[in-house]
């Protein structure tokens with residue numbers, strides 16, 4: 001056969017397949033349904049997995065760039081985000097802080113010690129419980145947590161132990177429900193008067209939004225009476241130096257405490273890279289797992305195609321016999337049924353893509369879940385559907401092409 | 413030229429074997445018009461299928477235009493069916509979901525003829541069998557005689573050298589059968605080799621040669637007419 005007649009055959013096979021698919025609309029739909037569900041679920045589930053990854057990454061991104069934190073307390077995991085930091089017994093000293101600050105600029109850009117306790121805030125007749133944080137002015141930059149209105153306190157406030165406070169967004173809303181400008185107002189924290197200098201941006205984390213942030217010097221003198229810090233926030237020079245820096249700080253702190261190993265330490269260090277790494281790894285595993293489950297359903301869809309195609313070949317035995325009697329070669333029949341399987345799975349794949357996009361959109365719009373359809377998942381799911389059509393259509397097509405023409409013609 | 417020598421064909425039916433053809437030898441010259449008659453089960457269809465390269469004998473030689481059919485590959489046999497043989501069956505064997513025109517186009521598809529040319533040739537063929545006004549009807553919308561004429565148009569569309577008709581009028585009334593036979597006579601007069609299996613003596617009598625089959629063997633060959641040349 002020359003190239004032109006091959007092309008004609010290809011076209012004819014397409015036409016024959018489409019006609020036979022349309023002649024049995026209901027059954028064709030059921031055949032493709034498995035593939036539709038498979039492709040749609042691959043797309044939707046990986047979109048969910050990626051959505052989870054993105055939202056976690058966004059969350060972590062707002063923690064602050066190259067953040068590393070030294071915590072008081074026994075080592076427990078590498079979590080940067082601790083639900084409560086108010087009950088920790090502070091163990092980090094001014095010497096520790098000085099040691100960390102003595103690292104060169106390439107390693108340590110800046111530091112901010114931090115301690116906190118649960119305090120009572122009072123304004124006029126309203127009483128509010130908030131996390132009172134004592135820290136340094138660098139805190140805003142290291143933690144990527146800036147005032148949205150007014151300002152944070154400055155170095156002179158710290159040096160002069162001024163009673164100034166920046167209110168967390170939630171704390172502000174509760175103390176000033178009428179939404180009035182709080183700057184210059186005096187609120188009482190555990191009975192001490194503090195002048196409000198700013199309102200912090202909303203972070204979506206309760207420990208930061210329900211807070212009141214004051215200079216560490218004031219915090220120590222008026223509220224805690226404790227020289228030591230609960231935490232030291234560090235901004236490292238770059239992601240590359242993070243692990244090396246962590247190791248050096250750990251060794252220096254252990255040496256200062258004359259401790260042989262980190263297991264016995266009264267501090268531990270966590271860094272952002274660890275956390276992002278762990279979380280994205282989990283999200284990727286999750287995505288892979290969901291994708292895998294969906295791929296299995298696609299495989300089941302393929303078996304559905306094979307099943308129905310086998311029935312179709314049996315039902316059309318006589319048609320096959322007629323075509324053979326008129327000169328169809330086994331390759332023609334093979335191609336005809338393969339084309340049909342591939343068209344079915346391609347159509348199923350196409351519909352599946354649309355359904356997958358629709359579901360991902362719907363979950364985000366109405367389900368409040370962040371989803372992100374990845375082009376990869378669309379391409380992979382669709383190609384997988386085609387391969388499955390070819391693979392599972394192959395056996396029925398082979399059966400059709402191997403029929404004995406006489407027996408096929410005698411078939412009732 | 414069709415030359416069959418000592419053809420055997422057996423079918424296994426459970427423990428028994430049925431001998432459909434038990435040593436048939438037969439020559440049909442190019443351009444002949446032969447009728448094959450015999451009681452039901454005598455092997456007529458089996459013989460036609462072997463001649464049409466749809467089936468292969470268990471033993472014996474079948475030479476078609478000098479070539480030994482048993483030595484042809486499956487693909488080559490498909491090509492022979494497609495180019496040299498036109499089949500007409502008692503059961504019409506039309507594709508039920510395709511209209512008359514599409515049915516007639518079928519052999520040309522497997523020959524790689526383009527759609528436009530196919531349509532042209534198939535239309536001419538349908539006009540020739542008197543179905544110009546039924547081209548777009550499905551088989552279920554046609555009478556028995558019309559269906560058989562579609563099948564004949566389909567058998568002829570590829571311009572074959574041999575027409576094999578296995579009881580083509582068996583399901584039709586006498587008048588329609590008569591019409592179809594006239595068409596065969598005309599084709600034969602134009603040079604086509606025609607083999608006709610029939611039950612009806614009046615129809616068989618119109619062939620030049622009548623081959624009588626009985627229990628899988630040739631019982632008689634009668635030359636009823638002078639060969640036209």
Ligand SMILES: Nc1ncnc2c1ncn2[C@@H]1O[C@H](COP(=O)(O)OP(=O)(O)O)[C@@H](O)[C@H]1O
Pocket residue numbers: 423424425430431432450451452453454455456457458459
């Ligand atoms: N595919 C088959 N399987 C089993 N037996 C068959 C088959 N085809 C034909 N036969 C048997 O072979 C014999 C000849 O059949 P056939 O050629 O169809 O006869 P005819 O067409 O003369 O009625 C019959 O006995 C028939 O039952």
Ligand SMILES: [Mg+2]
Pocket residue numbers: 456457458578
């Ligand atoms: Mg018969």
